[in-house]
Amino acid sequence: MIIVESIEQLSHNPFKSPFALIPTMGNLHSGHINLLNLASNKNYNPVVSIFVNPLQFGPSEDLETYPRSLEQDLEILKEHNCHGVFVPKQEEILKNIENLIAPMSNKLCSKSRPGHFDGVITIVNRLFEVTKPEACVFGMKDFQQQLIIKHLIRQKKYEIEFLSAPTERDKNGLALSSRNNYLQEREKIEASVIFKSLSDMGSELKLLSQTNKKNFLTELESIQKKYTKKIEEQGFEIDYLELSDPETLEKFEFNSNRILIAIAVFFKKVRLIDNLVIDLASS
Ligand code: PAF
Numbered sequence: 424m425i426i427v428e429s430i431e432q433l434s435h436n437p438f439k440s441p442f443a444l445i446p447t448m449g450n451l452h453s454g455h456i457n458l459l460n461l462a463s464n465k466n467y468n469p470v471v472s473i474f475v476n477p478l479q480f481g482p483s484e485d486l487e488t489y490p491r492s493l494e495q496d497l498e499i500l501k502e503h504n505c506h507g508v509f510v511p512k513q514e515e516i517l518k519n520i521e522n523l524i525a526p527m528s529n530k531l532c533s534k535s536r537p538g539h540f541d542g543v544i545t546i547v548n549r550l551f552e553v554t555k556p557e558a559c560v561f562g563m564k565d566f567q568q569q570l571i572i573k574h575l576i577r578q579k580k581y582e583i584e585f586l587s588a589p590t591e592r593d594k595n596g597l598a599l600s601s602r603n604n605y606l607q608e609r610e611k612i613e614a615s616v617i618f619k620s621l622s623d624m625g626s627e628l629k630l631l632s633q634t635n636k637k638n639f640l641t642e643l644e645s646i647q648k649k650y651t652k653k654i655e656e657q658g659f660e661i662d663y664l665e666l667s668d669p670e671t672l673e674k675f676e677f678n679s680n681r682i683l684i685a686i687a688v689f690f691k692k693v694r695l696i697d698n699l700v701i702d703l704a705s706s
Contacts, residue, residue: 424500425507430515430553438507443467443586444556446547448475450490451499454591454599458560459503461588467558468506472550474516478542490604509554520549525571530672531685532567532696535662543568544575551581558584562591564598566685566698567672590697592618598697605693614690616657617697621684624650625701628666628682632703640677654688662687662694669700680704 425437443462447455455471462469473496480486493510500508525540527533533540551559559576561569569587576583591599596618597611606614624646631642643666651664666675669683685698 424497424505426497427507427509428511430511433509433553438470438554439468441467441557442470442506443558443560443584444509444550444554445469445471445560446550447471447473448489448601449473449496450492450601450604451496452591452599452601454562454564456499456503457591458562458588459500459505461586462558462560463504465558465584465586467586469560470507470509470554470556471500471505472509472511472554474509474511474513474546474550476542476546477513478517478545479539480542481536481539484536485602490601509550511553516546516549520545523548523575526574527567527571527672530567531663531665531667532687535687540568540571544571547572548575548579551575551579551583556583558586560586560588562588564590564600564697566669566683570670570672596622598695600695602693602695606691610691613658614695616654616659617686617688617695618699620650620654621686621697621699624684625699628684628701629703640675643675654686658690660689662689 427433427437445458445462459469459471475489475491477486497508523541523544525544561572573585576585593599595612595615597603597615598618603611627646632639635642647664647666651661655661664686667673667683667685668675668678669681675682680703682701682703683698687694687696
């Protein structure tokens, strides 16, 4: 496994082409390994970057305590035949960086995390510029992030293939995330309510669209309210639970048959996100 620690080293093209960049903030789990496997299955050499990006954390967020486990991450990557790793130094990455503004600033996570996606695309753009990958891999769990990175690739006219990996879940359905480490085992089981609710909501929406299309949009709001109440009653503080168009993140208005159910909650002070895209037309 090739480990690169500086931008200077990258100028010698250490990674074998074609390679796919998998940007991470470390503390790797099997969700990340799925991203790596997707790159390999698509015949790209997987290259993982590990960088805890200070620009994407708000002033009252968990930058200081964000789990860091570099030694263990490198072991895991080696075990899974990762081709390369890029572990840049903060000063080098941030030096003369082009600060970018992300689109969709009034949608989903952007509303409660102002500036978060500006920080994300600023760093992802920098990583693209210095590593020059042929492809990149991102997980569906961060749905809004995916849309924003796709927009960046189009805007900058990068010739980078975008690969999207399905959300990896534990056996109870909780979406894997490094922040799950803040929860006790018992709390992780309780948090499986999030995915269970999204799935139940999805089934209800699908049934409704097939049996009562005329009143679908009005009923949509009552379903949204019902699940908000249900989830809150189980001890979760809802940041948002929204039904949106998966292409634009605008409120769902039946312009397409696909509906995004997206949620962010605080549970035991930990912010957890998840989503599900439902195809209303399929049986
Ligand atoms: O998804 C993440 O872990 C981060 O937002 C990313 C893409 C590595 C940018 O810092």
